[in-house]
Amino acid sequence: MAPNDSAETNGEATGTVVGRRKKARYIVPFAVAGVAAATIGLVPALAASGDPDLPDITAQELIEKIAASDQEQLSGTLKVSTDLGIPSLGGIASSLAPDAGGDTSAAPESKLMELASGTHTLRVAADGPDRQRLSILGEGSEYSLVHNGDDVWGYDSGSNEVYHAQSDGAERPDGMRKAPEGVPATPKELAEEALAASDDTTSVTVDGTAQVAGRDAYQLLIKPKQAGSTIGSVRVAVDSETGVPLKFTLATSSGGKAAVDAGFTKVDFSKPDASSFSFTPPKGAKVTEAEELKDEAGRNGAAGKAPKDLEALEDFKGLNVIGKGWNAVAEIDVPGGAGLPAQGSETGDMPAQAQQFLDALGDKVSGDFGSGTVFKTRLVNALMTDDGKVYVGAVTQDTLVKAADAAE
Known part of the structure; x- marks a missing residue:
């Protein structure tokens, strides 16, 4: 058996x-x-x-x-x-x-x-x-x-x-x-x-x-x-x-x-x-060395075409974990205390394709924390508040909102 x-x-x-x-x-x-x-x-x-x-x-x-x-x-x-x-x-x-x-x-x-x-x-x-x-x-x-x-x-x-x-x-x-x-x-x-x-x-x-x-x-x-x-x-x-x-x-x-x-x-x-x-480049193949890509990225700027506001995400102030186990939610402060900018806003210029992607996933929510947008997948969900905090985890939308409320 x-x-x-x-x-x-x-x-x-x-x-x-x-x-x-x-x-x-x-x-x-x-x-x-x-x-x-x-x-x-x-x-x-x-x-x-x-x-x-x-x-x-x-x-x-x-x-x-x-x-x-x-x-x-x-x-x-x-x-x-x-x-x-x-x-x-x-x-x-x-x-x-x-x-x-x-x-x-x-x-x-x-x-x-x-x-x-x-x-x-x-x-x-x-x-x-x-x-x-x-x-x-x-x-x-x-x-x-x-x-x-x-x-x-x-x-x-x-x-x-x-x-x-x-x-x-x-x-x-x-x-x-x-x-x-x-x-x-x-x-x-x-x-x-x-x-x-x-x-x-x-x-x-x-x-x-x-x-x-x-x-x-x-x-x-x-x-x-x-x-x-x-x-x-x-x-x-x-x-x-x-x-x-x-x-x-x-x-x-x-x-x-x-x-x-x-x-x-x-x-x-x-x-x-x-x-x-074993590998030998086929005849006529274009071969690019990794160092060439690194040099090209350096000439174009370290972030290439990445939006300025996405570059700024590298400067997150810190990360705090709310909850435990499977319900753990990470709280992150966004530099400048602002949420994601809209396409063509004065604070940034988000590519149209990225904006459409985010809009397709986002739901407006509110709670004791204030208001924000939840971006959802079947596994990982993220809440970005209007005052520039991010809560992310493999948890439901309700659990994210509760975590944001508990953090206030």
Whole structure:
């Protein structure tokens, strides 16, 4: 029978247990931190073929199994998609980017930003902390990001453009730290982030088994104990043999399609062929060095075309956290004590595309704090008050307003 933990029967893993994990060992080696993974979502039917019959395991034991996993070699195919309830970020990112005079479509930033919306198929390979490859498959084109030793290559087959950066062992020329070991956008990295947020406001249980990419897996279920969060649950399918998370699904408290869901459709834990990490610019390709982009940005000004008021956001006076756990809200003071300017106002000139984006997300609200606008996605919401404070968190609009009222 599939194991089904609960706090009463099999020892729910609380923040005390999670706090003892060895965080450094959670991450399968990867070349580019993303997230966000963060910031992603997978076509739901990957866990098919019935639930495998596996030995019982407690939530604590399963977390320890993830922590003990030292798998540094793998290759496979991922399907990832994101449904955050916002427009595609590709065009907006381009509109706020520096002058494209020395830019290239092969630079990682814009390509990885595309993963923040829609559904994508990725191929990944990893062989320890110094060799990784990520390929994003498009319709008739492919974007590849290759990390091999001190070299990082990006190649956009659609435009036949190449990006190249060299690492000094600590920091890469594109401003990103040397990869902290793993494959970008893998369920393992997403699982580590979710577990890092776990404390006594969190329920962590084993909720049955599944089969993902032809492998037997336990399902770890992470849920807020508090009301008021936009996050309903996080489900992680963990390979029963290696302890590597194979699938990550983040459901919102409002229901509907998963907001973030990433999983392997094929995976192989043997050593990838060395040729997977070799790259030579194709004949006729335009090659842009990272240093060239940095120099171009310097000539155009550090912020390029970024609106003056957005530049000023770098000077936030401070950050105060209201609440705890899944209901934590960050309070930030905006320099000058003013909210976002309207398009064409005397205090700033916000690009029309950015203004339309904000208007589409914004709801006017009021409370003891005064009045302001809430900008909403399916996960992260932000309240900007008219007197220049920002409250942001993975919480509902009502929770944001209560936090703003409590801060007054």
